[in-house]
Amino acid sequence: MSLHPRIVALACLLPLTLAACSSSSDSSATASAERIVSGTTPTSTVAPATPAEIGGAATATVTSQEVVATGLDAPWSLAAMADGSLLVSERDSALIKRVRAGIATSLNGPGADALRRMVDNEGEGGLLGIAVLPGDTTYLYAYITRADDNAVLRMELNGDLLGLPTAIVEGIPSAKNHDGGRIAFGPDGFLYIATGDAGQGDKAPETGSLAGKILRVVAKGGAKDGKAAPGNPWGNRVWSKGHRNVEGLAFVADGRLYASELGQDAWDELNLITAGSDYGWPSTEGTDGLPADGVTAPIETWAPDDASPSGLAATHEALYMAALKGEALWRIPLTADGTGEPQVILDGIGRIRDVAVGIDGSLYVATTNTDGRGQAREGDDRILHLTIG
Numbered sequence: 001m002s003l004h005p006r007i008v009a010l011a012c013l014l015p016l017t018l019a020a021c022s023s024s025s026d027s028s029a030t031a032s033a034e035r036i037v038s039g040t041t042p043t044s045t046v047a048p049a050t051p052a053e054i055g056g057a058a059t060a061t062v063t064s065q066e067v068v069a070t071g072l073d074a075p076w077s078l079a080a081m082a083d084g085s086l087l088v089s090e091r092d093s094a095l096i097k098r099v100r101a102g103i104a105t106s107l108n109g110p111g112a113d114a115l116r117r118m119v120d121n122e123g124e125g126g127l128l129g130i131a132v133l134p135g136d137t138t139y140l141y142a143y144i145t146r147a148d149d150n151a152v153l154r155m156e157l158n159g160d161l162l163g164l165p166t167a168i169v170e171g172i173p174s175a176k177n178h179d180g181g182r183i184a185f186g187p188d189g190f191l192y193i194a195t196g197d198a199g200q201g202d203k204a205p206e207t208g209s210l211a212g213k214i215l216r217v218v219a220k221g222g223a224k225d226g227k228a229a230p231g232n233p234w235g236n237r238v239w240s241k242g243h244r245n246v247e248g249l250a251f252v253a254d255g256r257l258y259a260s261e262l263g264q265d266a267w268d269e270l271n272l273i274t275a276g277s278d279y280g281w282p283s284t285e286g287t288d289g290l291p292a293d294g295v296t297a298p299i300e301t302w303a304p305d306d307a308s309p310s311g312l313a314a315t316h317e318a319l320y321m322a323a324l325k326g327e328a329l330w331r332i333p334l335t336a337d338g339t340g341e342p343q344v345i346l347d348g349i350g351r352i353r354d355v356a357v358g359i360d361g362s363l364y365v366a367t368t369n370t371d372g373r374g375q376a377r378e379g380d381d382r383i384l385h386l387t388i389g
Helices: 028-036 111-116
Strands: 062-070 074-078 086-090 096-100 102-105 127-132 141-146 148-158 166-172 184-185 192-195 215-217 239-241 246-251 256-261 268-273 300-302 309-314 319-321 328-335 343-347 352-357 363-366 384-386
Touching: 062 086, 062 096, 062 343, 074 352, 074 363, 086 127, 111 141, 111 148, 111 328, 127 184, 141 184, 166 215, 184 246, 239 268, 246 319, 256 309, 256 319, 319 363, 328 352
Parallel strands: 074 127, 246 309, 309 352
Antiparallel strands: 062 384, 074 086, 086 096, 096 102, 127 141, 141 148, 148 166, 184 192, 192 215, 215 239, 246 256, 256 268, 268 300, 309 319, 319 328, 319 352, 328 343, 352 363, 363 384
């Protein structure tokens, strides 16, 4: 693992009660946040949380792990619900399931039927990221692979019933590999969408292409859904460029966005995302090829055997990154002036696809040992609830 100069990092929307936090502050944090959202005029009533303390201990341990669901089929994305349940997408079956009291029940209705008809699960594609409109669980958004593209859909959610989908973003390049797929709402109320380069690395630096990007769009359950959010750097949907295959997005309390990205042969990356920045692909990978004019360096890099990162989550004290080939959960502690040394905090459960912060601030992880690349064991795939200390 190659480490890089630390970049100041603040925490996430939901506090997690873990180890002691740093009480020091950094005046550059506010300036950094202002640079990220410069020119934007948030139109949502969703406001970022403001934890009293930012930062965590240099190391931590998983003190307990509880299995809360078993028998899942290649789970890809977790979404915490206000009632304490979890929604989980299954990549290959194209089902969205609600996990409550240890039982996983499939959502149904015309939207569920439509997903099964529309989703193309060849290769790494399928039903990927899901997100629920903050403060209004009426609308569920999903990133899916179709026969000819990747698309983001909106569906009404009424209990366990899904309404017919409306495509809000279409034409995202798709392939058997590098489909991206993570979606997340920012504290500014807009939806951020991670796309892969779909094997077309030359498209990643092009601001007119949706390949190899992080997009930022309106998503409020109305007719403007999918349009470019105000303040986007190129006046279209693109927020950042030069990505190979981002599969993790996590927001911190001041509006910062972190992304975990799968590299090719040399380095996987953790990046701090800012508006209009170029993250180098395909001319750079990790620190190879750097420094390069106009390219933003990653905060951290890992060899693919140690990571191959997917989902990413943030609390007030650390970032947590799921690793596929590395079969681990990495913890990157936050400090007053940057980030600390990454640490494997959980292993021995196989490939980890996603990590999420529950509504109560606790952590959940989803394994993906049944996706054709892992070694399935009894009970796989599973969702685990973690206690950290």
